[in-house]
Amino acid sequence: MNWQSYIKSFQSYLKIERGLSKNTIDNYSFDLFRLTQFLEIHEIKTNPITISEEQIQEFIYAISKEVNPRSQARMISGLKSFFTYLIFEDYRKDNPMELIETPKTGRKLPDTLSMQEIDTLIGAINLSLPEGERNKAMLETLYGCGLRVSELITLKISDLFFEEGFLKITGKGNKQRFVPIGTTTQKFIELYKNHIRTHVSIQKGHEDTLFLNRRGKQLTRAMVFTIIKNLAVKIDLKKSISPHTFRHSFATHLLENGADLRSIQLMLGHESITTTEVYVHLDRKHLTQIVNQFHPRK
Template identity: 55%
Template sequence: MGTAGQVTMDWKHAINDFKHYLQLERAVSANTVEAYLNDVTKLCQFAEPRGILPDAVTASQLQDFLAWINGFGLSAYSQARILSGIKTFYLFMSLEYGLIENPTALIQAPRLGRKIPDVLNIVEIDRLIAAIDLSTPEGIRNKAMLEVLYGCGLRVSELVGLKLSNLFLDIEFIKVTGKGNKERLVPIGSQAIKHLRIYVEEVRIHQKIKAECADFVFLNRRGSPLTRVMVFLIIKELANATGLKKKISPHTFRHSFASHLVEGGADLRAVQEMLGHESITTTEIYTHVDRDYLHSVITQYHPRS
C-alpha cells in the first residue's frame, strides 16, 4: 500500500517514529503520547502474528481487529478511543510516508450512548474529607489536596502537576496545565485556599524536598511529586473507611464539581472554561446529571409522585 520505492516499515520502527511525531510535531502531553502508543500497540499485537505490516493493513483487517478487541469485553467507549488513536496513527503514516490508502477512512466508531458519570453528593464528599486523619502531615496534605481537587474541578494530572509558582491565592485563582499542555486560570474558593495554605505553610515547609521538585505543591514523604496512582489509592482508602459503596476515583471529584455547579444554576460556558473542555458538547453531559437531579426532586416532593 505504500508509495513506489517506499521501504516497507515494521511495527517497531513505525511506532517509534509515531512517538517522535507526537512529541515533536504535535507537542501533545506525555499522557496523550502514552495513550496513543498503547492504542497502536494493540493493533500491532493483532497484526504482527498474522504477518500484517503497518503499511499493509486493510479496512477489512481493521474490522477484524475491532471484533478481536471487542472479545476482551472492552466498553464501546474504550473501543472508540482505541480507534481514534489508530486513526491518528494512519494520519501520521499518510503525512510522513505518503500512505496512499488510509484503512481507517471508512471505519466507523462503535455507537456511543451519552454516559452520565458517577457523582458524589455534598454529604458524601464531606464524609470522605472528614475521614482524613489530620494528626499526621500526610493527612493535612490529603485534606488540602481533596479540597483543591473538588473545589477547582481539576483532572488528577493537573493536581499532581500543580506548581507553587502558579498559585495566585491573593486573587483566588490558580493556573493549571491541562490536556495538550494548554494552560488555564481556575477560580479557587476560600475553603480550598485555607487548607492549601495550612499545608504549604505548616507542613510542606518542613519537608526535605528534591531540588528539581521544589516548585511542585503536593509532595510525598521523599520530597517528590505525588503520582496519579497515589492520589487514586488515597481516595480508595477514604471510600473504604467511610463505607462508601460507589466506585470512585479522582475524576469523580471533577464530575461532582461540575454537576454541583450545574445543579446550582451555573452558566454552562463558565463551567466549560473552568473544566478546560475544548467543546461545549463535552460539558453538556452535566445537564443530563442535572435532569436526573430534578427528576429525583419531583419524585421525592411532588404529591402525585
C-alpha cells in the same frame, strides 16, 4: 521503515505538533503495540503502508472479545489518528480505517457525590498523620477547583495566585488557564504548605511542586486514586469513585446552583462545550425545579 520507526515518528508528531500529554501518547502507542502484537502472533506479514482494511478488521474482531465497547471505541479512534497521520505525511494514500465503524457505547455518566458525601469523605481523613493535612488540601482543591488528577499532582507553588484568587493550571496539550480558588480551599493549601510541607526533605527538581510524597517527590496519579478509594471504603460509600468524581461533582453542583455552562467550560478547560454537556448532567427533579422557577407558564 518498520512498525517501530513509523510509531516513533507518530509519537513525536503527537508530542511536538499536537501537544498531547504523555498519558494520551502512551494510550495511542499501546493501541499500536496491540495491533503489531496481533500481526506477529498470527504471522501476518505487513507494515503500516501495506496493511489492509481486512487485516485491521480481523484485529478489531479479535480485540472485541477481550475489551468492552468503550475501550474498543478508544482503540479505533487511536488507530484512525495513526493512519490519518501517515496520509498527512504522504506515507500512504488511503486510510484503511475509513469504513470501520466505532461501536456505540452510550453515555456513561460517572457517579456524583453530594455535598454531604464530600464532607464525610474529607472528614474521614486522619489529620494526626503528616499526610493527613496534605490529603485534605488535595481533595479540597480537586473539588473546589474542578481539576483533573494530572493537573493536581503537577500543580506548582508558583502557580498559586491567592491575592488575585486564581490558580494557573496547565491542562491537556500544555494549554494554560486560570481557575478561581475560594478562600476555604486557599486556607487548606496554606496550612499544608506552611506547616507540613516545610518538614519534608524535598528532592532536587521538586522544589516548586506543591503536593509531595513522603520522599519529597511529586505524587503519582495512582497514589491519589488509592487515597480516595481508601477513604470511600472507610466511610462505606456505596459508589465507584475516583479523583475525576470530584471534578464531575464540582461542575454538577455549579450548574445546579445557577452557573452557566460557558463559565463551567472555561473553568474545566474544555475546548468544546459539547464535552462539558456530556458529564455536567442534571437529574429530572432539578430540571423540573428549573421549569417551575423560571418558565412564565409554570
